[in-house]
Amino acid sequence: MNNSAEKKLALTHLWVAFGAFGLAAVMGLYQVIERSGFFGFLESRAVYYASVSTHGVLMGFVLTTFFIMGFGYYTATSSLKMPVWNLSFAWVGFGVSLSGVVMAALPLLGGAASVLFTFYPPMQAHPLFYIGATLLVVGSWFWCVSMIVMYTQWKNANPGIAVPLAMFATTANAILWLWTSVGVAVEVLFQLIPWSLGWIDSIDPGLARTLFAWTLHPIVYFWLIPTYTAFYCLVPKQAGGFLFSDEMARAAFILLVVFSLPIGFHHLYMDPEQGHGWKILHAVGTFVVTLPTFITGFTVIASLEIAGRLNGGKGLFGWIAALPWTNPMVLAIILGLLMLIFGGFGGLVNASYAMNAMVHNTAWVSGHFHLIFGGTTVIMYFGVAYYLWPILSGKPLFCKAMAVKQLWTWFIGMIIMTTPWHILGLLGQPRRIDSVNYNNLLTLSWEPYEVTMMFGGAILLYSSALLLINLYKTQMGTEAYQGEIEYAEPIHAPDDLPEYLNSFKLWNIVIAVFMLIAFGYPILQFFLMETFGSGRWGV
Amino acid sequence: MHIDQLEKKWAGISLGIAGLFVAVILGSALFHGIHAPSNVETIDSARLHLSEEFAEDNLGAQLNADGSVTVRLVAGRYGFYPKNIVLPAETNITFRWVSLDVIHGVHIPMTNMSTMIVPGYVAQVQTLLHHTGEYPMLCNEYCGMGHAHMWSNLKVVSKTDWANMNNQGEASHE
Numbered sequence: 095m096n097n098s099a100e101k102k103l104a105l106t107h108l109w110v111a112f113g114a115f116g117l118a119a120v121m122g123l124y125q126v127i128e129r130s131g132f133f134g135f136l137e138s139r140a141v142y143y144a145s146v147s148t149h150g151v152l153m154g155f156v157l158t159t160f161f162i163m164g165f166g167y168y169t170a171t172s173s174l175k176m177p178v179w180n181l182s183f184a185w186v187g188f189g190v191s192l193s194g195v196v197m198a199a200l201p202l203l204g205g206a207a208s209v210l211f212t213f214y215p216p217m218q219a220h221p222l223f224y225i226g227a228t229l230l231v232v233g234s235w236f237w238c239v240s241m242i243v244m245y246t247q248w249k250n251a252n253p254g255i256a257v258p259l260a261m262f263a264t265t266a267n268a269i270l271w272l273w274t275s276v277g278v279a280v281e282v283l284f285q286l287i288p289w290s291l292g293w294i295d296s297i298d299p300g301l302a303r304t305l306f307a308w309t310l311h312p313i314v315y316f317w318l319i320p321t322y323t324a325f326y327c328l329v330p331k332q333a334g335g336f337l338f339s340d341e342m343a344r345a346a347f348i349l350l351v352v353f354s355l356p357i358g359f360h361h362l363y364m365d366p367e368q369g370h371g372w373k374i375l376h377a378v379g380t381f382v383v384t385l386p387t388f389i390t391g392f393t394v395i396a397s398l399e400i401a402g403r404l405n406g407g408k409g410l411f412g413w414i415a416a417l418p419w420t421n422p423m424v425l426a427i428i429l430g431l432l433m434l435i436f437g438g439f440g441g442l443v444n445a446s447y448a449m450n451a452m453v454h455n456t457a458w459v460s461g462h463f464h465l466i467f468g469g470t471t472v473i474m475y476f477g478v479a480y481y482l483w484p485i486l487s488g489k490p491l492f493c494k495a496m497a498v499k500q501l502w503t504w505f506i507g508m509i510i511m512t513t514p515w516h517i518l519g520l521l522g523q524p525r526r527i528d529s530v531n532y533n534n535l536l537t538l539s540w541e542p543y544e545v546t547m548m549f550g551g552a553i554l555l556y557s558s559a560l561l562l563i564n565l566y567k568t569q570m571g572t573e574a575y576q577g578e579i580e581y582a583e584p585i586h587a588p589d590d591l592p593e594y595l596n597s598f599k600l601w602n603i604v605i606a607v608f609m610l611i612a613f614g615y616p617i618l619q620f621f622l623m624e625t626f627g628s629g630r631w632g633v
Numbered sequence: 634m635h636i637d638q639l640e641k642k643w644a645g646i647s648l649g650i651a652g653l654f655v656a657v658i659l660g661s662a663l664f665h666g667i668h669a670p671s672n673v674e675t676i677d678s679a680r681l682h683l684s685e686e687f688a689e690d691n692l693g694a695q696l697n698a699d700g701s702v703t704v705r706l707v708a709g710r711y712g713f714y715p716k717n718i719v720l721p722a723e724t725n726i727t728f729r730w731v732s733l734d735v736i737h738g739v740h741i742p743m744t745n746m747s748t749m750i751v752p753g754y755v756a757q758v759q760t761l762l763h764h765t766g767e768y769p770m771l772c773n774e775y776c777g778m779g780h781a782h783m784w785s786n787l788k789v790v791s792k793t794d795w796a797n798m799n800n801q802g803e804a805s806h807e
Binding site for chain 1: 634635636637639640643644647648650651654655657658659661662665667669670671672673674675676677678679734735736738740742743745746747748749750751752753754755757758767768769771773774775776777779780781782784786793
């Protein structure tokens with residue numbers, strides 16, 4: 095099948111993703127140096143908060159959304175062996191998202207949207223920021239429609255046959271994202287945009303936070319599912335083995351989609367606008383969503399063990415040494431899983447209703463988020479990029495050794511940066527401070543950790559540069575490369591799959607019921623009690 | 634459909650692990666008096682000075698008839714007012730926080746006093762402070778350019794010292 099048009103579509107998305115990543119990485123190093131306070135000439139809170147806001151938007155929204163769309167289009171066309179449905183529709187979606195990014199970037203870089211990527215009304219940003227962010231999301235809905243249409247077309251043409259796992263996961267993510275984005279879309283369309291344009295005078299920050307919490311948890315699973323897709327569908331083959339269980343992978347994706355949605359209140363444990371009961375209900379759901387990650391850990395490590403033993407590894411742990419550690423994708427998953435162990439531990443602390451009070455909004459939280467997102471999730475984006483770039487560009491990877499070095503430096507940099515960050519949180523440092531001004535001796539204990547973090551930031555920027563240089567040189571190469579994506583084979587082909595593991599109909603109904611239970615009254619209450627809105631505040 | 638025996642066992646173990654965590658958390662939430670601020674009480678942030686409870690004269694610590702202490706503080710860019718408060722150790726303390734402008738958060742390091750302060754709502758936290766000493770109260774939610782400059786001071790003294798201080802007619806907020 096000639097899918098050069100699809101390859102171009104995917105590659106263009108991925109370049110936007112990694113371009114945004116490169117810019118945000120530079121800002122990251124600036125921020126970690128600025129906040130340490132050791133370089134007085136750099137101190138500027140206006141620049142710092144503009145930078146933090148832009149860094150968050152670029153990493154959290156632009157890198158992820160464009161990577162997910164690009165990877166998704168290519169997964170769809172290659173796993174279903176059919177062209178992308180309505181290419182112009184896909185390009186329009188790309189254009190809408192990209193124009194949104196540009197529109198949001200103007201006020202962000204100009205310091206007129208220093209409200210961070212979580213918005214925080216009643217601090218108000220320039221309306222262009224909200225409109226741009228909305229367009230980015232609207233463009234991604236085009237992608238969701240594309241994925242669901244292709245999934246449906248293939249299923250209708252192949253009745254009773256299991257949808258290829260990679261496409262099943264991608265469709266799960268499209269459905270997850272549609273559900274996820276409703277919360278923030280309602281906040282932006284009915285609260286932030288009309289309020290920032292002066293059409294309404296006040297908004298209720300309690301309602302805004304509740305709606306944002308709807309989106310805030312499942313969005314991280316939207317980012318994570320491509321990583322898990324690579325874990326299940328690409329890594330086993332690259333490691334030289336087979337996927338341990340196709341069925342359990344499907345079950346894990348379904349659990350992720352269903353249970354990541356109704357649990358957002360663990361971001362509101364410390365908020366006054368929601369009651370105990372609702373918080374505890376969401377806390378319980380938060381622990382249910384650890385199940386698919388436990389399952390994934392098992393299935394993926396079992397798949398790696400099969401590969402290691404096929405490669406000749408012996409003994410209880412000998413198979414680990416027999417894995418192809420110099421294959422970028424395999425190395426990415428090994429390092430990613432290591433960071434998942436540390437990050438998962440921190441996540442359990444955050445999710446715990448009582449322990450959270452000790453770390454809430456401290457530097458611990460920023461450290462956790464960077465470790466689990468920048469670490470586990472994004473390192474696999476790198477692994478996928480090294481694998482896909484030659485296939486999509488038709489040029490061989492510029493330098494494999496450089497890729498291996500990049501992944502190792504990313505891992506080392508992440509550990510050096512996030513470990514002190516966690517400790518700073520335990521020592522009471524609030525998150526998102528641009529400098530240390532407190533009149534208390536406690537702050538002296540923070541200094542060594544602030545210094546250490548700078549080295550982590552520098553290593554991470556070096557690693558980012560290695561990645562971008564490698565991808566750019568690959569793209570600019572003169573040799574030709576012929577290759578198509580190879581999906582991992584499961585040990586047992588999924589023959590007689592029950593419909594609930596091959597379709598999302600039942601699960602959409604389950605989600606609707608869960609969301610009604612988890613968010614119905616908590617949103618309704620704002621219309622039942624007397625609330626007092628907030629006006630507009632600058633930063 | 635083929636599910637390996639090992640996978641079935643592991644799914645059971647995972648369920649057990651998650652169940653254990655949930656049991657511990659529910660236990661601590663229901664029986665150990667964990668008081669995350671969840672009182673869902675609204676207030677007009679623009680008219681705090683006209684409200685009875687949060688008018689200037691009523692801020693700070695107040696001894697209740699049952700021996701507990703209620704502390705009322707207003708968060709506003711950039712400080713928690715009153716800026717200096719003194720509280721007794723080993724006493725049931727109820728903090729009531731309101732914001733006069735944007736969203737803030739506050740925590741007292743090394744204690745479990747932590748809450749978001751959302752305009753339009755009263756955030757109430759109950760706790761015991763076990764150790765005497767000087768503590769900062771730090772803003773932990775980005776609230777604008779001065780976020781890093783937003784803090785106030787708390788001094789925790791022994792119960793007897795606190796009672797003597799109040800008996801001498803000193804204001805509880807130095």
